[in-house]
Amino acid sequence: MYYNENTIVFFNGEFVKATDAKANVYDQSLHYGYAVFEGIRSYNTQNGTRIFKAKEHYDRLQFSAESIGIPYPYNNDELTEISYEVLKRNNFTDAYLRPLITCPPNMQLTKGKDAQILIAAWEWGAYLGEKLLRLSTSSYRRITPACFRVEAKVSGHYINSIMASQEAKDKGFDEALLLDVEGFVAEGPGANIFFEKDGVLHTPQLGSILPGITRATVLEICEGLGIEVVERQIKPEEVRGVDSAFMCGTAAEVIGIESLDGVAFAKPWKESLGAIIQKAYKNVVLEKEYRTVAQVA
Structure with missing residues (x-):
């Protein structure tokens, strides 16, 4: 539903196949839910493919990370450009984007020492459907x-x-x-x-x-x-x-x-x-x- 063998994601500085993007079983985020994310939509508008309020979403992603002590070594303008590239490489126009920031292996209850970023996309209709x-x-x-x-x-x-x-x-x-x-x-x-x-x-x-x-x-x-x-x-x-x-x-x-x-x-x-x-x-x-x-x- 979310990916296939041809799906491309951005993972830790590279565009890779989703099937090749591997997390570590000792990641702090996996063990403690210590991660932040965003949900963003793109639309096929009369002016071409547009990510709706990309700046607001990435600003909130940064706020979320910093508010719980996860490092944020990213430039939001660059993340927006990367998001458009993810859409392009998957031939998406109307799509849902999922930026996710996780922390690498660390079994201590301490703030993140480093960060990892994933930007994935998939075609997704209205999450709660169309009916009342x-x-x-x-x-x-x-x-x-x-x-x-x-x-x-x-x-x-x-x-x-x-x-x-x-x-x-x-x-x-x-x-x-x-x-x-x-x-x-x-x-x-x-x-x-x-x-x-x-x-x-x-x-x-x-x-x-x-x-x-x-x-x-x-x-x-x-x-x-x-x-x-x-x-x-x-x-x-x-x-x-x-x-x-x-x-x-x-x-x-x-x-x-x-x-x-x-x-x-x-x-x-x-x-x-x-x-x-x-x-x-x-x-x-x-x-x-x-x-x-x-x-x-």
Whole structure:
């Protein structure tokens, strides 16, 4: 699904076949989840193949590494150029890119002494599919900033995401909604969330969530379209019976939500603010213009 015998990746300074890129079984990252990564999309736009917000993603990769003590001896402009070369060598236009920084062998619980980088790409549709999602409130809480750097995209953090997502699927739902340690709405396992009520969007404030790049793009779109957004702490009981909801993330893009814990949202998706933003987001990543709610509705 992700590679074949012809797939090319960038691994530790070289373009090599994915089947030839070998990690060490004593790598610190393998044993302790001590690694950072990004998820980035490229699109076949009217102006050619474009990596969406490459600078923002690589800046966050650098922040993530430095925030947990992993060396970052890389130039982000060069990493962007390498990413385009990975796409070119694999003949990809619409694709998902995965930069991953790991640490070499070290069994000590100490900060990284060196770093290794992988940039891989594969063709991947919308991560959560195209249909409206049925969410289940997870019994697991989102990782807390008292224990982790939640604003960093750290590999080990995603054990929490796997557990929550699998729990929801085991119960027959499509995805999970996690609360933070204080019981407020946080985010999905791999996406931020927005709720619509009386013509206003509400989304969890920063603090216990990943500051998603797609989330920031949605906020930019809302400002451009004149849609009011309130960032605040949201109690789970407040979202029962709201008009609509959607999740957003690089892999998921913008995806509507049908229900939470079996309770459907009131407004048909096609009439929701989320549907308008979904169309506007597609225009943005394809480098098309949008100006008004009427234009993208």
